[in-house]
Amino acid sequence: MTQAHWIAVDWRADGLTVWPMGDGDAVLDQIDVPLGAPVADISGFCAAILPHVEPFLSGKTPVVVSGAPVALGAGFVPVPCKPAELSPVDPTGGDPRLSIHLIPAVSQGQPADILQGSEALIAGYLAEHPKFDGILCIPGPDTKWCHISAEEIVSFQSFVIGELIASLAPPLTNDFDRSTLLNAVQDAMSNPHRMASRLATLRAEQVLNPTGATGLAAGIAGTVIGVELAGARAYWLGQMVVVLGDGALSEAYLAALQDAGAMVERASVDGLIPKGLTAIRNGKPEAD
């Protein structure tokens, strides 16, 4: 087994993704580690990853972690800031075979907001596109809209979206009904105050007319995204927008933004987090 120079970790509420990194910051492997119970401290974190990374270890190995829970003390760096220049914080405790470095979250005062984990993704995107100037839209449980300029996160805003959609409807699949989605987006953008009644109407239509009603998931996702686009206008109107994500939800954002007349393209997140953690570890964005 190839030895890892260091280990990159993305910590999310539902689990960890672990990348042992080799020569020239090459990704040696990608390991998904589900977290049954929430991990509350560094010892618990080390215990969770050790069985998976042990074969890659030789001596004390650095572990660079984005998205760690606030309680572990990585702290916050306020905007504006360069994600590649976030200085990791070294917590006490853990395991003698691992040297843990936690990347701080990015915070904003007005409006109050937190980027926790997405900063690694953004650092990875900027490592590939160091001259990018525009808006990154990162769909997820909390969708993030981030204004990027001169390698800095200038400002950002979170919208509770994926979480709302997941609580209301079956998951959106890649074959979602595009016209149902776009109609719902348009209606919700024009009438955001009708959101909660539109959601009830969509569900009732499904019951009263099950053969005629198509695309409950697309209708509900479109309604929630439409309200968001109305509230996020300052982030996309007249801006260059990149939807950073894969899967049906990102495709839904792309379709909705295109339909609303935005300048928008989609980029895959594949490989971006280890690339971003590499940039942060090296203290600057990679050259082109």
Place this chain on the structure above:
Amino acid sequence: MTQAHWIAVDWRADGLTVWPMGDGDAVLDQIDVPLGAPVADISGFCAAILPHVEPFLSGKTPVVVSGAPVALGAGFVPVPCKPAELSPVDPTGGDPRLSIHLIPAVSQGQPADILQGSEALIAGYLAEHPKFDGILCIPGPDTKWCHISAEEIVSFQSFVIGELIASLAPPLTNDFDRSTLLNAVQDAMSNPHRMASRLATLRAEQVLNPTGATGLAAGIAGTVIGVELAGARAYWLGQMVVVLGDGALSEAYLAALQDAGAMVERASVDGLIPKGLTAIRNGKPEAD
């Protein structure tokens, strides 16, 4: 044990409430029956209630049920309709000791909507207030706004509210922070399109300033209710509104509507469902 003349049942997603009814339609007892797995047919329903009602049975006993799942075939009665005149439907199957009567749901074509269970509550309220003319607001997972006139449900509209609040925040308790709630309601009524970002801001404030941030539950409930009040204006502006419900969510609606200048009072639902099922069983509202 007193014998029951008949048995009233309220069927909700999470369980049944069962009232054995005696002489003069007096409530003999109230029994809550949680439903672990969803009950799919009349036999399953009888099996769920029999252990609880057996001591009250003598001969074949009528069971009048509101809120039964659509799949059991009670069907729909469109608005406008008098809830006390909904004709129960008798399904096949079940148990020889019970004679099951399912109350149909109330439906609406434009906008598509369904009242399932609330019709018994409304019948109970109208049994006590037969001359009521105005709006009943029934807070719940789906909050219902019902226009009542001449003992009829004229029209209604559902808003997915309690379910949203429950998915986003810890439960609202009776000591909720009133000014936090009302500020959030006002902000959301004026800017419904900012709902999803306000929710993210409230959560971020809780993390960034845990000692200063008060009332996450009140802020989130207020935001969601404010968007609803903006969308439900036709139902409360210049109308006589009765919030029909107990507990913190109903108090939140009362406070929000009062603050918005509506003519509003609150009424308890205590005892109303068996009273409504009695009215439906007797085919007309009870006299004053």
